[in-house]
Amino acid sequence: SSSEQSVPTTAGNAQARPAKLVMTQNRYGLSREIPEDVKRIVRRECGFGCVICGLAIAQYDHFDPPFKDAKEHNPAGIVALCGACHDKKSRGFWSAEKIAEARKKPITFQAGYSRDAFDLKSPFVLGLGSSPISNVSTIVRTEEGERWFVIEDSEVQGGPVRLSALFYDKNGRVSLEIQGNEWRCFSGQWDFEVVGKTITVRKGPDDIALQLVVDPPHVIRVTRLVMQKGDIGITIEPPGVVTIRRGEGFTIFEDNFVSGADSVFVV
DSSP: OOOEEEEOOOBTTBOOOOEEEEOSBOTTOOBSOOOHHHHHHHHHHTTSSOTTTOBSSOEEEEBTTBGGGOSSOOGGGEEEEOHHHHHHHHTTSSOHHHHHHHHHSOHHHHHTEEEEEOOOOSSOEEEETTEEEESOSEEEEOTTSOBSEEEEOOSSTTOOOEEEEEEEOTTSOEEEEEETTEEEEETTOSEEEEETTEEEEEEETTEEEEEEEEETTTEEEEEEEEEEETTEEEEEETTTEEEEEETTEEEEEOSOOEESOSEEEEO
């Protein structure tokens, strides 16, 4: 929710242009910084994305009342909007009634997920903890033939590398799905957050199920993972140790570089 005022500036004989000064507090002394517990409530009630278009990378906007008139950070009066939808609301192209109605019935819940897409190009490197993986088509393949992490070349010259993956939580439920570079976070999570280039899925306080760090267009790093699917478990913990278990057997994977293999792990 942007509250801005213009101040005149001059540079030599150049024509003065207005500069925007963002208010850090409103007239009631309310800080623009929203408490983390309030942000989490807003994220969850908005389906972890823009309530109008469903994009997962969103901003917080005070809409009822507007930030300049707010005396508290009330989650019910704050909405998640992507940058484009936020701009339309801030410029007055969309009414407060439209935003309020969307807040009551977020499109993210109608679809069941929020979504966005990765910007990926060759050469592509997938970081698994402390281990970089390149020129590999399958990261994890089960003995039954199921593939969980697949990297495919572009369908056209110069086009994007195509990443598909299923990340399960410790209870065997999908926490994040990637299909052809489009990623989806499902609405039933405890918390889902995008801060800068980091995507984090949490199952509770201090309980990170998945953390991805993107460095487009060539790198995605999986820095944290707690995953269970049937009798197969995969964990990635700082400083980058990958542990894969099936039954009583397990494999430790750390500080390795893998290139040119068909599969990194067969479990």
